[in-house]
Amino acid sequence: MSNLVAYTSKELDLLARLMRAEAVGEGEYGMLMVGNVGVNRVLANCYTFKNITSITQMVYQNPGGFAGINSSLFNSASTIKERELAQRVLKGEYYYPATNSLWFYAPSGSANCIAYWYDQRLAGRFKNHCFYQPDPSICPPLH
Numbered sequence: 001m002s003n004l005v006a007y008t009s010k011e012l013d014l015l016a017r018l019m020r021a022e023a024v025g026e027g028e029y030g031m032l033m034v035g036n037v038g039v040n041r042v043l044a045n046c047y048t049f050k051n052i053t054s055i056t057q058m059v060y061q062n063p064g065g066f067a068g069i070n071s072s073l074f075n076s077a078s079t080i081k082e083r084e085l086a087q088r089v090l091k092g093e094y095y096y097p098a099t100n101s102l103w104f105y106a107p108s109g110s111a112n113c114i115a116y117w118y119d120q121r122l123a124g125r126f127k128n129h130c131f132y133q134p135d136p137s138i139c140p141p142l143h
Contacts, residue, residue: 003090005042011055015039016078016086018059021068026127028085033098033126035089038066040102046139049102097124100141101131 007015015038023030041049041058048064051057059069068074078086098104103120106128107113113130115122120132133141 004039004092005055005090007055007090012083012086012090013078014059015055015090016082017074017076018066018068019086020078020082021071021074022066023129024073026129029095030127030129031082031085032089032093033095033101033129033131034104035086036094036098037101037104037131039089040098040100040142043142044102044134044139046134047102094143095126097126097131099123099143100133102134102139103132104129105132106130 015035018038019031019035022034026033038055038058041052041061042055044050044052048061049058052061059066101123103117105117107130113122113125117130117132120134123131123133125131
């Protein structure tokens, strides 16, 4: 199976660290879904992602990047298991509701996901994260 996007070993580590920083409390599936969103941003040719063509650009996109890069969880080396999870999404494993999502956030406490976030439609929720996908007329589904 080929990779959805090209990546270096440094970028594999970068994606694994991002997935951990954003969703370690959500378990493996939560981390995989964060990875899905990251890979989707590299694949998408719409919105603020038109010029994002690598894992590195996606992780450090500013503005519009990930808050997790400011976490101590991001700054420590990834584990073998975390790199395996990152490799799975780079090879094309997708998990609902992140399948075509380009955004996610975690509402405070037990608050419900809002139907639209920055004009993007709710795709669904997994544990504490709400996932949002673009309007298909602006950004065609990726998968």
